[in-house]
Amino acid sequence: MHTPDRRESGVALRGRIGPRTRVISVAAEDLRVFQLTMASATSRPLEYLEGLPGTTFYKLYQQPSTALAIFRRMLPDLAKCFVMALLYQKDPLPTADLEIWVSSDSKKERDNAISILGRLHVLSTTLTGENVRAYMLTNPFAASLRQALMGAEDSQSFGLFSQAPEHLRISVADLDEYARRQWEGVMGYMVGTSAFSGQRDTVNLSKGVKQLLQAGHLVEIRGNRVDITKDGFGFVLQDVNTQVWHILILYVESAEAIGMDSVEVLSFLFLLSSLELGQSYDKTHLTPNQTRTLADLTDFGIVYQNDADSTRFYPTRLATTLTSDSSALSNPVTGSLTGPVGQTSGSGSGFIIIETNYRLYAYTSSPLQISLISLFTNLKYRFPNLVTGKITRQSVRRAIEMGITADQIISYLLSHAHPQLRKHSAAQPSNKGVPASILPPTVTDQIRLWQLERDRLRATAGFLFKDFTSLAEYQGPCQYAAEIGVLVWKSDRKRMFFVTRHEQVAMYLRNQKAGGK
């Protein structure tokens, strides 16, 4: 059935005690949802890659750096275990052996891992000599990953250090500052921070950047006006790592449109992600397309070069943490990216405090951050290093009407929560292994409830099967629909059921009719 059991019991509970008990029914689910959240963190680049044809993968996996990056960034934990277990095995691993290896409670995780591996063309099934179905790694991928781990003969997959003597070394701090300025400039351009503080020196964005943002439907340019779109609002509230990926995928898509080879661009991006921060790399051996990509990425602050003619380039932290989880990025860069300007990247990057009475205090003077917060908060006072305001139903509704979701608001608040809030929650006793939440639960729940006010029905497109003459006639196709996983709703009494896809069920009915006669 469509409605999971859990929710039904949740409904019963709440029905009795009232809506406020929702927190209880939710808490028990946290651990499970936790894992789902993990998966969603990688989803955007994953979705894009999945859409690529197999031949593209074949070309991509020629590069050890690409194989390594995809292995690290796109795969869930369990899938990584499978890959590594198979990597140095001579013979394919029988499917039954793999099933035994995974504990019976984790079937879902196993299937998920295997399906992702299949979709990324990393894992394939073959038949062994004894006609047993077995898993094996596909070849350019396995060979490249082995090369990445053991070192290869003479590929330049991990970049060439620049050998030219340096007149001016760029320090890591400089690179972070450059990345911050450029990236904040892009964000500021989208949100239109200039309205907030006219005096701030705005970064000069190239035409390419603006076009890319427009092509990605993140902004709409009408004459001289720049209007952020619904997608754009969602975009600016994401964490930096997700944002960078979003932009890069837009970039790859647009590169294709102007005749650049998307494989070349993609492998170059993965190469960038495996470079070392603070080192300069040689530009002279790059292909013209790669040089062009490099110039475009400079505008976003993903790489740095002194000028376009320079023979070397520096990857910034935005590039080198591409294949990491966002937390690796969050400290040094986001700290300076989002935190109060001039603050050294110390421990903890958060600056927002929320109280249970919905009051919000943000220790920042960054116009970008202030305008982001103002998207969903009624700001009240502004001090040199602090803005205060209150999250209200009105302000959240306004944000939701602009296309921002409650989850985006909450995740924004969460990723910028002040260390004080984190410390507080860490000191709380955990509830059966579920850590105490960082944000006040009343606030996060209320934000969701406010969203729900607008979102009172769930619609599923599909087909209603009805007018069955007998219960027996109804039961067969209904059961079949459930088995192939398209059944959404059914009523035995009315002999009706609702499916998301009708083709197979219709075929089933036809076959049954033919067979019956």
Next chain:
Amino acid sequence: MPRAVRGLLIECDPSIKSMILKYDEERHDYIVEDLDDENHLVIKESQLENLKYRLDRDLDEKIMQLDESESE
């Protein structure tokens, strides 16, 4: 003879459902099939946006709001 009808399965609360039923009474242009339990019905695909809009508008009117004054 069984039939398949195209539509949108709507899952909602009884209160919302009764509102949809009321809208439908005017011109019978929403509902494909009332599934007769508390919270499911099938509507025409083209009417979803319209329905959402009407619901939002009416709910805004009907639901009592807490006082949102900033003074405390």
Next chain:
Amino acid sequence: MNTVDASEHYELGATDLSPSLLTIVIDTNPHAWDILEDSLPLSKAIANILVFINAHLACNYANEIAVVASHTQKAAWLYPSQTPPASTDQDGDVSMSTETTPQPNKYRPFRIVEDQVTRNLKELMDSTTATHLHGNTSTMLAGALTLALSHINRRTIAWAEEHGGANPDDTTAEGTAPSNRYSASNEDEKLQSRILIVSVSGSSDSAHQYIPVMNSIFACQRLHIPIDVCKLSGDAVFLQQASDATKGIYMSLTEPRGLLQYLMMAFLPDQRSRRHLVLPTRVDVDFRAACFCHRRVVDVGFVCSICLSIFCEPPPENECLTCGTHLDVGDHNAKPALLPRRKKKKKKANGASGSGTPMSVSTPGS
């Protein structure tokens, strides 16, 4: 209004899983490696372990590695180097000039680890003289474990501070210090540490380290740090107990040549993945202990009723060597008494509850 609610989209706070710190203790005892020379020479084993280390680092950008050598006369760091050879200061000015031949065909973090491990291992071997080896066939496992633990401790605290977790000072102030920081809450939000021991020496060699080794094991147990043991030769008693007590993996390789495959399959998954996997665990763990007086591994021995020290024979003057209590050894004639099994059964059959178990009989005062 509850049919369609937000509970399904409810997400938990932390969005990223914490990285894991793998500390590898390599037993570099030359005597033991000499025996293995034909099947798996040390150089090849190290090469395999380095690939394994790379695989670990490849799994997560923030994963960390530490390598300790447990040598005959000392335990030494192989990675990270406690004293970097050349000055690699913050700007990297010096290190740039020294790296005259960069090999760009390898992911940098991998190469750094490999270089350091091989260089430090070579230094360690070069510094080993014949006098060190003469008459000394054991390995400094206890020392290596202690180094590993202290490193883990330092990294855990540093990581928690960097990521705005609980401030260690605060938790210590509450009194229930380390257990709070390491175990209680936020299992997923702290640095996941584990120890892998690649062991070649036999158990009899290390019996004299019984107490410090067991102490390290108990520390790991308390801090929820699994000790994985990959046994290439011999079969060490205490290491079985180590992995058993800390819920680690124990594997005794029948075919040392396949080391890499074993490492990749059994030892690579971190704690989080292990929840989903069926792990090779040992059912027949050797729980024997070493006596405190002669460091012999004993099946049955004497136990001080006050401090639980173990002795293979009644201590001289019947005084416990550890706590000094005078023990009434009785007329056992140096033969430990065992309750006959039959007797126990009978008691159960009689339904006599309470003081039936041998344990409670021997407790002083009962």
